Amino acid sequence: MNPFNQMFNDTYIHQQATRAHEQQIENVLNSAHKLKEFLDSTEDIKPEYRQEASIAFCSILADYLKKHGQL
Numbered sequence: 001m002n003p004f005n006q007m008f009n010d011t012y013i014h015q016q017a018t019r020a021h022e023q024q025i026e027n028v029l030n031s032a033h034k035l036k037e038f039l040d041s042t043e044d045i046k047p048e049y050r051q052e053a054s055i056a057f058c059s060i061l062a063d064y065l066k067k068h069g070q071l
Helices: 010-044 047-067
Strands: none
Touching: none
């Protein structure tokens, strides 16, 4: 179909929006799975090292939030 005609094709627009939504849902689920794996991996850290780990994790989170304008 001609790209110009697709701008006015409601079915096409709906399909594109649905695909974009499904992709975002998949991205959220993938990120949530990775976060769970990360949290599970912290069980390998001995109790006497957990404070240092927490400091490192918080530093990484703060840096990320600053870079993305959320802090």
